[in-house]
Amino acid sequence: MPFVQSNGARIHWEAQGSGTPVLLIMGHLYSSRMWYPLLPALTRHHRAIWFDNRGTGDSDTTPGVTIEQFAADALAVLEAAGERSAHVYGVSMGGGIAAEFAMAYPERTRSVTLGCTMLKTEKTRMRGAQKLIYGLPRWLVRAMFKRAKPEAYGSAAPREAALHDIGVLSRDRFTMAGVRAQVLAIAAYATTTERARDRMTMPVLVLHGDEDKAVPVEKGRELHAIIPGSRYVEFKGAGHNYLVADNAGSTAAFLDFVAAADRARGGE
Template sequence: MPFADNTTTDPPVRLHWQERGTGDPIVLVMGHLFSGEMWYPVIPALAAEHRVVWFDNRGAGRSGATSTATVSDLAADVRTVMDAAGIERAHVYGVSMGGGIAIQLAYESPERVRSLVLGCTALRSPTLQQPPLRGPFLGKLRYRLPAGLTRGLRKKGLYGSIAPADAVERDLDTIAKLRWSPRGVYAQDLAIHGYDMTPDKVAQLTMPALVLHGTEDKAVPYGHATELLEALPAARLVTYEGAGHNFIVDCTERANSDVLAFFGEQASTS
């Protein structure tokens, strides 16, 4: 199991990463709380044509945890994994918080990002409604709740009306087996609340971008997709009617097909 040490942030952190396939590299960046294991609906399809690298964000899975973090720190984690994998430039595909990290990476290191795929995510704008940031004690306590108590809430919050029932149950079973550090995930909360990728910053990102969003996303409402589309100079939007926040489970085959077609376009124009 490969590990990489990010010594560029204070404090440093050890990151667990994996790879599969050959070809043009794609780096996957997962969202809040979940480890890279949650890319399971995506990896087989993408790895059939590309070299796919994924990792656990700090605080999740087998990666280390820190008590504080910024989105810039999380973007530095992506660069660390890319360096460890020997990848100078890649397509970067992020979902939810991972999409924000991908945007931050593209802003700080545009030379490392060949194209962006941004799923169920947002830029920083007046319409971005974030849950209140709890203090450290309560903030960490909610991440210690038994999986059985949160399964119902996730079932209501993550998926849309088109989600196949068996796919939802498999996904919830996968989530129930994940591990994370309450301290580390609270640091992710701190990073999200400090997120400052505003429309004027995002407008500087000239690489091709694909925005993916479900119309029934309860965590990041669909309007944020149109804001991203308007801010990004070279973006297009794919809308998934009836899909929720976890669109990669709700409409797996269609989403994977859309992403592969987008990457294929980049290969033909490079």
């Protein structure tokens, strides 16, 4: 099991497949295990590199982490995998990390895909309900996952796929201190539209479900409008987890986008 040290934390990562590299950044609370809907198709065409964000999976938990540090962890993983640059794909909080990665390390970013996320331009604070949830014991949070409803995945989501995902998530590994640190990192982060326009000059793909309750679809549309030349794909009847709600459509949209970016680069 490979690990890399990154600013005081041991980060677990994996790689599989061959071809142009794709660096995958998962969202809040989930470990990289939750990329399972994409990996079979992705690894047939590309070298997929994925890792557990701090506080999840087999990576360390550290207090006081920032979105910038999550992006630096992603860079450490990329270098540990022996790659200088990659197509970068993040979902939810991972989409925010992917955007920060692209802005901080544009020379390492062949393209960037931003899924079910937004460009956060104002710092916020943890709300009362969040403080309550992230103060619960882990066993109780796991029990809440098991009671999740398939309908939350969107009206077009296959019921069996949603139920399977709920089961996988209920067994996923995280620490309460780690996911609380993630929420605080999200709240403390802000960037600017000017920085996004100036720094994200590589090919950009924005993906969003039109029934997303966690990050409203309007935020995805705004993100697309902010970044000149970006491509936008919206999945009808998909909630926040469009990887499950429209696995075929979201996988095809991403692979087509990366293939076009590779052709534009001359197959480097």
